[in-house]
Amino acid sequence: MKHIKLISTAFLVLMASCGPTSKLTKTQAYGGIYNEKPLTVLIMPPINRSTNVEAKEFFHTTLNVPIINAGYYVVPPFLSMEILKRESAYDSELFIDKPSLTIFKEIFGADMTLFTIINKWDKSSIGSKVTVDIEYIVKSTTSNETIYSRKGTVIYNTSVSGSGNIFLDIAGSLINTAAAKYVDVARACNEYTFSDFPAGLYSPKYNLDGAEMSGLKSFKVRLPK
Amino acid sequence: MKNYIYMLVIAVALSSCGSSKKLYSWNKYEKASYNYLKKADEKSTNKIIKEYKKIINEQKGIRKSIPPGMCADYGFLLIQKGNKAEGIANLKKEIALYPESKVFIDRILKLIEE
Numbered sequence: 105m106k107h108i109k110l111i112s113t114a115f116l117v118l119m120a121s122c123g124p125t126s127k128l129t130k131t132q133a134y135g136g137i138y139n140e141k142p143l144t145v146l147i148m149p150p151i152n153r154s155t156n157v158e159a160k161e162f163f164h165t166t167l168n169v170p171i172i173n174a175g176y177y178v179v180p181p182f183l184s185m186e187i188l189k190r191e192s193a194y195d196s197e198l199f200i201d202k203p204s205l206t207i208f209k210e211i212f213g214a215d216m217t218l219f220t221i222i223n224k225w226d227k228s229s230i231g232s233k234v235t236v237d238i239e240y241i242v243k244s245t246t247s248n249e250t251i252y253s254r255k256g257t258v259i260y261n262t263s264v265s266g267s268g269n270i271f272l273d274i275a276g277s278l279i280n281t282a283a284a285k286y287v288d289v290a291r292a293c294n295e296y297t298f299s300d301f302p303a304g305l306y307s308p309k310y311n312l313d314g315a316e317m318s319g320l321k322s323f324k325v326r327l328p329k
Numbered sequence: 330m331k332n333y334i335y336m337l338v339i340a341v342a343l344s345s346c347g348s349s350k351k352l353y354s355w356n357k358y359e360k361a362s363y364n365y366l367k368k369a370d371e372k373s374t375n376k377i378i379k380e381y382k383k384i385i386n387e388q389k390g391i392r393k394s395i396p397p398g399m400c401a402d403y404g405f406l407l408i409q410k411g412n413k414a415e416g417i418a419n420l421k422k423e424i425a426l427y428p429e430s431k432v433f434i435d436r437i438l439k440l441i442e443e
Contacts, residue, residue, distance in 0.1 A: 144429050158367075165362040172396050173351050177429050180398035181362070183405050183437060213432030287363050306392060307352060 123296065123325060125317035130302050133318035136251030137302045140244055142215030144177045146184060146208050148196040154225035154237075162290035163220055163238075169291070170298040171218070175307025179212045187211070200241070209245040216251065218242050224257075232263035234289045240297050254297050256323040260289045292327045353390035356383050378406060397427050401434060408441060417441065 131138050147167045152160040164185075168178040188194045191211075199205065200219050208214045224237035235257065242252035262285045300319035303309035361380040364373040381403035385395050404419025420438055424431050 161363060161366050165366055166359045168398065169355055169359060172398070173353060175352065177397040177427050179430075179433060180401035180405070180423070182366075182402045183398075183433075186405070187433075187437075211433065211436065213429060287360050291359055306397075308391075 123299065123323065124320055125300075126320050128318050129314060130300065130316050130318045131314035133321075134252050134302050136244060136247065136249055137242075138314055140215070140246060140251065141305075142176075142244065142246075142251075143305050144179060144212070144214050145171050145216045145218055145242075146179045146212045146214035146245075147171075147181060147218050148199065148220075149185070149188065149194055150220040150222055151196050151200070152222045154222045156222075156225035156227075158286070159222045159225040159236075159290075162286050163222060163294070166287060166291040166294055167218065167220065170294045171301065171304075174298060174301045175304030175310055177304075177306075179214055184212060203248060205243055205245040205248055214245050216242050216244055232261055234260045234262060234286070236260065236289065236293055238293055238297075252301065254300075254319065254321055254323070256293070256297060256325065258289075258293045258296065259324075259326045260292055261326065261328065262289065296325060296327060350391050352392045353394075353396040354384070354388055355396075356380055358384060374406070374410070378403070381406070395426060397430070398423070400426065401430065401437075405437070413441070 126133060147164070150160045150163040150167075164181070168181050172178050185194070193199070196219055199217070200221075205217055208217050219241040221239040221241070222236065223239065224235065226236075227234045237257050239255040240253060241250055243249065244251050297319075300316075303311075303313045358377075358380045361373070361377040365377040367373075381399060384399050385403065388395060390396070400419045401423040404416040404423070406416075407413075407419060408416030417438065420434050420441075424434050
């Protein structure tokens with residue numbers, strides 16, 4: 105009985121700490137990653153189809169951290185940006201549907217390229233919500249196949265903790281929404297999405313997480329939770 | 330049997346995506362990166378240099394190692410500021426830490442020498 109309680113508790117901890125999962129294990133959902141065992145990731149400049157001109161930069165400067173934290177080598181973002189600009193390759197639209205991405209293996213040593221498409225970045229005019237529609241597509245530079253993809257709507261609440269004064273709270277929300285809080289929005293989108301990314305070589309979970317459940321391919325989430 | 334169950338419980342707990350301890354510590358790197366990308370003025374440059382130094386010298390993540398890309402981007406910034414020798418040393422340190430970076434960093438070193 106005691107054992108059953110322990111297992112149930114562990115199960116509840118697991119369920120409470122993760123987002124909703126799909127019915128596929130990570131090995132089933134992201135077989136290409138487990139087969140190819142890629143290590144090096146090149147972050148391509150995000151494709152911004154939203155009306156917020158700065159959304160590209162919010163994402164570009166926050167994408168490397170969750171992937172590095174998953175155990176991968178990410179090509180240095182500022183250096184790679186410089187070279188992509190120098191080679192007139194800063195527009196990811198030119199490459200996302202290309203039949204071959206081997207050029208990125210030759211120049212950057214990249215095993216994978218990460219494309220992001222920001223479809224929507226809307227902030228509510230009053231209040232403290234930012235709604236982001238975003239797609240993440242990881243392609244192998246060896247097989248050119250998509251080996252990871254997730255698409256989601258993130259509703260991010262940028263409000264500050266309540267002061268007890270509703271007028272101060274509204275003012276605080278406006279200031280926060282208008283300021284550098286947007287970096288937090290992008291970071292939250294990236295961290296949530298890549299929370300199910302298979303562990304890379306530098307992670308203690310490398311090759312041990314294949315039986316874990318993958319996240320939903322298409323999701324809608326309110327953050328922070 | 331009892332031990333097996335306890336191990337299973339621990340494994341499940343460890344494998345949960347809620348584990349808070351990260352491989353690396355980042356301080357305010359992301360905000361500093363954004364400000365540097367947008368402004369690239371003296372203030373934002375000094376701020377990101379401060380963050381690089383913290384990440385490189387005061388790692389608190391579970392790997393206790395400098396995260397990928399940090400020495401290279403820091404070195405690149407030093408070169409842009411005119412400190413070529415220290416910049417190149419940091420680029421070479423990136424290769425020593427992460428041999429998979431050699432293809433790319435060697436290309437950068439060649440460009441610097443030209």
